[in-house]
Amino acid sequence: MKCAVCSRQANGLGYFNLRMRRSDPRRYSDHWVFCSMRCQSAFSNPMNRLTQFQEDAVIDPSDMELAAMRSTLAPLGEYVASIGMDRPLADYGKDEVLRLVEVVVDAYQAHMLAEHERMVERDRAFFEQIASRKAVASTGGNHHRIPF
Numbered sequence: 679m680k681c682a683v684c685s686r687q688a689n690g691l692g693y694f695n696l697r698m699r700r701s702d703p704r705r706y707s708d709h710w711v712f713c714s715m716r717c718q719s720a721f722s723n724p725m726n727r728l729t730q731f732q733e734d735a736v737i738d739p740s741d742m743e744l745a746a747m748r749s750t751l752a753p754l755g756e757y758v759a760s761i762g763m764d765r766p767l768a769d770y771g772k773d774e775v776l777r778l779v780e781v782v783v784d785a786y787q788a789h790m791l792a793e794h795e796r797m798v799e800r801d802r803a804f805f806e807q808i809a810s811r812k813a814v815a816s817t818g819g820n821h822h823r824i825p826f
């Protein structure tokens with residue numbers, strides 16, 4: 679089982695949909711498991727939004743994944759430069775290849791997690807904006823009517 683956010687090994691932390699009845703199998707999903715509390719909360723906040731606004735839910739994981747791949751290029755280049763640009767890959771020792779893989783995977787996972795956390799932050803800002811608009815609308819009189 680892989681973490682739904684960063685693809686690390688999941689450790690049994692799951693997600694369930696509070697809007698579904700306890701008896702409804704859709705309340706739980708095997709696909710949504712996480713490696714850590716950090717990834718779990720990064721995921722569950724946007725998911726809570728999705729269940730509330732299913733019509734406008736647009737998430738494009740492939741774009742995010744492509745961006746995460748691109749984010750590995752700089753650390754990959756740095757690592758290759760550190761052991762010598764002129765060395766062919768066939769000359770790499772096993773440890774060096776593993777380190778190369780680690781550099782790429784770390785950068786990929788870090789990007790995915792940061793993006794999910796940014797999504798959470800965007801959602802939070804969005805709801806705070808709505809909440810403050812409602813507060814202004816309910817306290818304002820005729821002179822302060824909100825036009826939308």
Ligand SMILES: [Zn+2]
Pocket residue numbers: 681682683684685686712713714717
């Ligand atoms: Zn994770």
